[in-house]
Amino acid sequence: MPIFTIGSSVFDTDDTYLTGISDTEIITLNGSTYLLVASRAESAVSSYLLSADGVAVLQDTIRYAYLSGTYGVSDLTYTVVGGVGMILPASGYDTEFNSFEIDDFGQIAGPNPLSGSSGLLGNLSMSYALTYGDYTFTYTSAQGTGGIQAYLFNRNYDFVERGNYVDTEDTYLGDVADMTSVYVKNNMLLLSISAHEGALSCYRVNYGGQLVLRDTVLPGDASGFSLPQALETVSVNGKTFVIMASAGSNSLTVYRLWHHGGLDEVDHLLDTTATRFQDASVLESFTVGERSFILAAGSDDGMTLLEILPGGHLFVHETLVDDFNTTLNNISSIEVTVIDGEIIAIVSSETEHGFTQITLDMSGxxxxxxxxxxxxxxxxxxxxxxxxxxxxxxxxxxxxxxxxxxxxxxxxxxxxxxxxxxxxxxxxxxxxxxxxxxxxxxxxxxxxxxxxxxxxxxxxxxxxxxxxxxxxxxxxxxxxxxxxxxxxxxxxxxxxxxx
Structure with a gap:
């Protein structure tokens, strides 16, 4: 029995601003599920109400305007500060970096200029937010200069600098492509990858949001990789694993992540004619019961469902190929959620200008x-x-x-x-x-x-x-x-x- 069932697709129109989707985020507001969509080509951020029957209803759109901070938006971060949902769009082409409030009905208000910065905000290639204790910390990386800047995002909606970690010969932060975090045995750990320098780094986050480098993996270590693009973490039977997608080597690599921040490779899988993650650049993880899964995609017009077995081994379950009524050509983002008991994947494309809702039948x-x-x-x-x-x-x-x-x-x-x-x-x-x-x-x-x-x-x-x-x-x-x-x-x- 096939795992994937194709639902409806939403394509770009004069009113939807879905040309060149660069990133998506799924969030929950007052018990309802919403999709946030960033359009690089139209410099817009939109919200959609999702349902299990495949209907996505547009709620609101923030269009580009002077000082909006959305010009050529490439990355979306969602976080909650003081009980208020905040959207942080990032763009390497915009000198502004602002926050937008989103209410329980998907309506977006803003921009709210982020004050209290050290002048490093703007022209950001990406940002990442995490909650540690009672605090929200945001980590950014600027296009062209690299490095990671750490901020406390306080309840006055100000950014208070917590650290500036510049690129050096030893830190490999020249072009940060992705960041993610995970809590392992009383340690908050932040992971980052540098694409062209080719490095995976793990930092311990202290209680003030500062970063302490714990381990770095380079292309010459173990199986090797090239041009890493995406990171995900999963937990299997009490063990934490990091999955890295690398475009240059068409590969997925799994590392065991230890509580002290050490990384050990446990599996390395190359794309084949039976899978669809050539130029691997997109990952999404999710859990069903006690089993952990990854959806992986690249440039070869489809995506692959894999499972992380208890020892960290990758197991391929099924591959879905692009069709005329789907947006799986050059996938730019995948998000997974559960709506009314159904496991739903939202898959977007930067070239087919829209997104497709796909149901995953994991009942067996x-x-x-x-x-x-x-x-x-x-x-x-x-x-x-x-x-x-x-x-x-x-x-x-x-x-x-x-x-x-x-x-x-x-x-x-x-x-x-x-x-x-x-x-x-x-x-x-x-x-x-x-x-x-x-x-x-x-x-x-x-x-x-x-x-x-x-x-x-x-x-x-x-x-x-x-x-x-x-x-x-x-x-x-x-x-x-x-x-x-x-x-x-x-x-x-x-x-x-x-x-």
Whole structure:
């Protein structure tokens, strides 16, 4: 059953100001869901009331005017200060940086000039706001000069400078492309990426809003990347992960983020003909129950739904391709929300001049069943479960449904049961066993192996009638039994594997 269902699209007209959408934000006002839309080409910011039936109703628009701060607007930030919702549009082409109030009905008032600055405001490529304790801090980066400027956004709607972090040979802040934040074990952490310098940095935010650099990842570290463009964070089973999209390397990279701010790479995925994130530049994360997902897009006219598995491994679920009635050509922004129990994605395009509402059917996604340090027996139900083996020699049985079985440390026995199952192996075996592989439905995921990238990296033998897959340097083997009958040499092809 497909996950994506296309809803309605809203295209640019003389009254809607949707030419060249550069950014969107979904916000909740008095129990209703609104979409904020920034148009770079028309220097406008609009608000739309959203509903689960796919109808988006225009509420208000702020058009460009002298000192509006919206000329060529490229970035939107929404925050709440003193109980008042505030919109902060940023543009590298406008010397003004203002706030706009938005009421419970989507009506926008302003601009409100931001006083109390040190003269660094204006010509901003982006801004980012976070709430820490009782305070709202805003972090900005100026076009051409880079760096990060930190401000307290107080209840008088003034910006009070908290720090100016300039670009140096060691800070990699020349062209900040994105920022995000996450709270990990009593530490507020701010992450930033520099596009052309190619760096991911993590800062600890102290109680006054100042930044302390904790770690930096460069392109030469681990798998490598080029031109990072977007960041998201997710939490899976108590672990925090950072996902970075890089346009130059057409890649998604996952890092484990530790509470002290350290970053360790755990997965790296390149765009293929089966995915749609070439020139990867747009990410959106969301959670369903205890499972965490990412929507990723770039320049190849579509988007891909991926899940972050418990160890940080990326798993591709489904890809949606642009059509005549959608705005998935050169996607500029993706936002996900829940309206009346429906998971809704709003996808906008800078070239097709509008946005599309898409429903995601996640009803079949079941629970995650975790192993322990003991030798566990894990059993799924009729839903699409994840079984995660962890330590020791485990027995995993997916039951009905399209399950994901992740082996963990030890020699495990994996039974998919009925349904189209995926057996995920990490680079730790020496031997694993699949008891019921179905050639027409099941797959084996070896993307966690750094020594394996192609079907030709494997070879196959028969041992006492059992098909054996030899992985990498023959240090790891998988015994594969069929659900019915026996498997022969040549039965498994490249289509049965994920690399």
């Amino acid at each position: 996604f079941g629970v995650v069943i975790y192993g322990t340090s003991a030798a566990d027996t894990l059993t799924g139900d009729a839903d699409n479960n994840i079984l995660y083996g962890r330590l020791n020699d485990d027995t995993l049985n997916g039951g009905a449904g399209d399950d994901i079985l992740v082996d963990g440390f030890g020699s495990d026995v994996l039974t998919g049961g009925t349904g189209a199952d995926v057996f995920v192996f990490v680079n730790d075996i020496p031997s694993e066993t699949i008891t019921d592989f179905e050639l027409d439905y099941d797959r084996i995921d070896l993307s966690g192996f750094s020594t394996v990238s192609h079907f030709s990296d494997l070879y196959f033998t028969l041992e006492s009638g059992t098909l054996v897959v030899h992985v990498g340097n023959d240090q790891d083997i998988i015994y594969v039994h069929a659900m019915t009958g026996e498997l022969s040499l040549g039965d498994l092809t490249a289509d049965h594997f994920i690399f």
